[in-house]
Amino acid sequence: MDKCVHCGLCLNACPTYRELGLEMDSPRGRIYQMVQVANGAPITDAYREHIGLCLACRGCESACPSGVRYGHMVEDARAELEAQTHRGWFAHRLRQFAFHRLLPSRGALSVAGTLLYLFERSGMKALARGLGQLHLLGGLGDLVQLTPSADPPFFFSQIGKTFPAEGERRHRVAFLAGCIANVSFARLNEATIRVLQKNGCEVVVPTGQGCCGALHLHSGLGGEARQLARQNVDAVPEGEFDAIITNAAGCGSTLKEYGELLADVAGYKERARRFSTLMKDVTEFLCGVELNRNLGRVEAVVTYQDSCHLAHGQKIRRAPRDLLAAIPGLTFQEMSGSDLCCGSAGVYNVVENAMSMQILERKMESVNATGARIIATANPGCLLQLQAGVRLHGKGQRVMHVVELLDLAYKTA
Numbered sequence: 001m002d003k004c005v006h007c008g009l010c011l012n013a014c015p016t017y018r019e020l021g022l023e024m025d026s027p028r029g030r031i032y033q034m035v036q037v038a039n040g041a042p043i044t045d046a047y048r049e050h051i052g053l054c055l056a057c058r059g060c061e062s063a064c065p066s067g068v069r070y071g072h073m074v075e076d077a078r079a080e081l082e083a084q085t086h087r088g089w090f091a092h093r094l095r096q097f098a099f100h101r102l103l104p105s106r107g108a109l110s111v112a113g114t115l116l117y118l119f120e121r122s123g124m125k126a127l128a129r130g131l132g133q134l135h136l137l138g139g140l141g142d143l144v145q146l147t148p149s150a151d152p153p154f155f156f157s158q159i160g161k162t163f164p165a166e167g168e169r170r171h172r173v174a175f176l177a178g179c180i181a182n183v184s185f186a187r188l189n190e191a192t193i194r195v196l197q198k199n200g201c202e203v204v205v206p207t208g209q210g211c212c213g214a215l216h217l218h219s220g221l222g223g224e225a226r227q228l229a230r231q232n233v234d235a236v237p238e239g240e241f242d243a244i245i246t247n248a249a250g251c252g253s254t255l256k257e258y259g260e261l262l263a264d265v266a267g268y269k270e271r272a273r274r275f276s277t278l279m280k281d282v283t284e285f286l287c288g289v290e291l292n293r294n295l296g297r298v299e300a301v302v303t304y305q306d307s308c309h310l311a312h313g314q315k316i317r318r319a320p321r322d323l324l325a326a327i328p329g330l331t332f333q334e335m336s337g338s339d340l341c342c343g344s345a346g347v348y349n350v351v352e353n354a355m356s357m358q359i360l361e362r363k364m365e366s367v368n369a370t371g372a373r374i375i376a377t378a379n380p381g382c383l384l385q386l387q388a389g390v391r392l393h394g395k396g397q398r399v400m401h402v403v404e405l406l407d408l409a410y411k412t413a
């Protein structure tokens, strides 16, 4: 906290400050409040609101010349708030279920995915979305837009398998498939494996893997996040892989910080540090190897939304753009403010729905101004948010992960 010199250079990089123009909803203002609480001031409802409204997007970290590690500070502040929060019976049970029973369990996620699929097939979801767009569902309308889709067959069936390299094997990598992504982004996970195979990778999907714990960590549940981190470190045998790959920037950001997260856990400090060293976002990995250039044409204007946890959390901006530039026929159109959060931010779009929707509307204005037909990004959460953005404010754009565009280009080659 002492590193903050109150210069205010982070203010314009903060989506909530840009929306509200309030110092207390800026990075500098939030740090000021954290300092007060650290010095013994009571935790008030106003403090909860200002810290709760932060997206934890870390845009302020990129803008800060003093090296303030805001992301860690807000995680700690939320952990302290969580420890002092007393929820009602139903809210407590719901939260317990989501974080302790649903996200870490393949069985529970499969059941939830199947129910979601039935909800979609029955036409109820389309009806709800239509009513939402007509503003007939009140506050629920926007939440319905954000519901992920079930994408059967779920990717759980691929866990434990090994996929051979196409041609000469040049790399052996482990792939972490996420938690909800197994249900809602199964095709994206398959596309990621195909693209890695095309680039000389033997891809192993380790059996014991699970949720990375990022959502837990961002919600102040550090103990649970550490437990999940240990599970993933145990799942990837040491010395067998050149890299560990994720296609989810939000997960990658946390997976790369396992070294710090498990620094005080006996028996894990060094193993977690080595795990994090091997961890690569799929775009980062592909840019670091000799890319297979046998790519077909994709004739489209494409813009790119930086995922906060890739651009700000992992400092990766060039790699996804370079991969897009490698695709013949593709015209790239940069949008203004591409590294401003889209409002997704883990479960933020559900718990702070009104602000999330406000930020999304602003984002879609930037997207629409580019004239792009495809919005590329590098994180499943951003894909969902931007798909909702297209339905609410867009012009029929398609939203794709960068590796899905590469997969398409390999298919058309």
Ligand code: SF4
Pocket: 013, 014, 015, 016, 017, 025, 026, 027, 030, 053, 054, 055, 056, 057, 058, 059, 060, 061, 070
């Ligand atoms: S993390 Fe994002 S929303 Fe939070 S203070 Fe920093 S820039 Fe603002």
Ligand code: SF4
Pocket: 003, 004, 005, 006, 007, 008, 009, 010, 011, 027, 028, 031, 060, 063, 064, 065, 066, 067, 068
């Ligand atoms: S967080 Fe960094 S950029 Fe923002 S006021 Fe403090 S020192 Fe300045």
